[in-house]
Amino acid sequence: xxxxATMLDIAVDEARQGLAEGGIxxxxxxxxxDGTVLGRGHNRRVQDDDPSTHAETAAFRNAGRRRHYxxxxxxxxxxxxxxCSGLVRQFAIGHVIIGESTTFHGGHDWLTAxxxxxxxxxxxxxxxxxxxxxxxxxxxxxxxxxx
Amino acid sequence: xxxxATMLDIAVDEARQGLAEGGIxxxxxxxxxDGTVLGRGHNRRVQDDDPSTHAETAAFRNAGRRRHYxxxxxxxxxxxxxxCSGLVRQFAIGHVIIGESTTFHGGHDWLTAxxxxxxxxxxxxxxxxxxxxxxxxxxxxxxxxxx
Numbered sequence: 001x002x003x004x005a006t007m008l009d010i011a012v013d014e015a016r017q018g019l020a021e022g023g024i025x026x027x028x029x030x031x032x033x034d035g036t037v038l039g040r041g042h043n044r045r046v047q048d049d050d051p052s053t054h055a056e057t058a059a060f061r062n063a064g065r066r067r068h069y070x071x072x073x074x075x076x077x078x079x080x081x082x083x084c085s086g087l088v089r090q091f092a093i094g095h096v097i098i099g100e101s102t103t104f105h106g107g108h109d110w111l112t113a114x115x116x117x118x119x120x121x122x123x124x125x126x127x128x129x130x131x132x133x134x135x136x137x138x139x140x141x142x143x144x145x146x147x
Numbered sequence: 148x149x150x151x152a153t154m155l156d157i158a159v160d161e162a163r164q165g166l167a168e169g170g171i172x173x174x175x176x177x178x179x180x181d182g183t184v185l186g187r188g189h190n191r192r193v194q195d196d197d198p199s200t201h202a203e204t205a206a207f208r209n210a211g212r213r214r215h216y217x218x219x220x221x222x223x224x225x226x227x228x229x230x231c232s233g234l235v236r237q238f239a240i241g242h243v244i245i246g247e248s249t250t251f252h253g254g255h256d257w258l259t260a261x262x263x264x265x266x267x268x269x270x271x272x273x274x275x276x277x278x279x280x281x282x283x284x285x286x287x288x289x290x291x292x293x294x
Binding site for chain 1: 192196197198199200204207208210212213214215216228231232233234236238239290292293
């Protein structure tokens with residue numbers, strides 16, 4: 001069993017890697033029931049000119065094909081947007097660990113209502129990453145959430 | 148202005164191309180306000196070993212980065228699952244044209260409740276494509292919707 005803070009560290013590493021590449025600093029990882037990393041990734045809008053690769057989608061894609069997800073945990077640095085919340089609901093990912101929901105409040109309440117376990121960590125590294133990024137590149141951030 | 152049936156033909160072409168490649172026969176296209184195809188694509192789970200590329204995500208990705216989507220129309224051969232419905236809601240795509248919702252009923256009622264215009268065509272080609280596919284490859288179909 002891996003604790004939530006240790007799992008979040010991997011998502012934070014991904015977010016920082018994305019920032020270092022000139023991208024949007026949001027990272028995620030999908031874990032199996034034994035704490036194994038199945039897939040990890042970060043937002044790739046800027047890097048690949050790809051609006052569809054949010055961090056959660058990147059981690060989900062990199063985990064490859066699976067028969068089911070109910071015993072998996074998605075860890076993400078930021079509250080998942082509707083697109084990523086829809087991913088969690090459709091594939092019945094059992095648990096979502098969220099670094100912070102202060103700078104953006106996505107669909108995690110909806111996920112709770114549909115039986116997904118939600119853990120919010122209020123992590124100061126995650127808040128600082130997004131706060132600084134939104135202040136520096138509001139254009140990229142609002143493009144990424146379609147606002 | 149392009150009519151809904153003509154727009155759906157492009158999504159059906161994509162679905163048939165996916166089937167010919169050995170994949171899941173669901174296709175989609177994103178159109179601009181003048182009827183221009185911005186992006187088109189089909190489900191690529193089998194072809195790319197990629198669980199994240201549903202048809203709507205493929206069309207959205209292939210359209211590239213845009214500042215907003217409110218005047219765009221997503222055409223898809225099948226009612227969008229929660230993942231693809233979340234995509235439509237997050238990026239505020241204004242209109243979704245759906246080939247059929249008989250073989251699968253996804254999140255389109257939720258989209259209607261959130262102000263998205265929904266048009267369902269009850270297209271017999273789309274129904275036949277999915278009915279035959281589900282009968283032939285139920286394993287792939289249930290994997291694709293996480294059931």
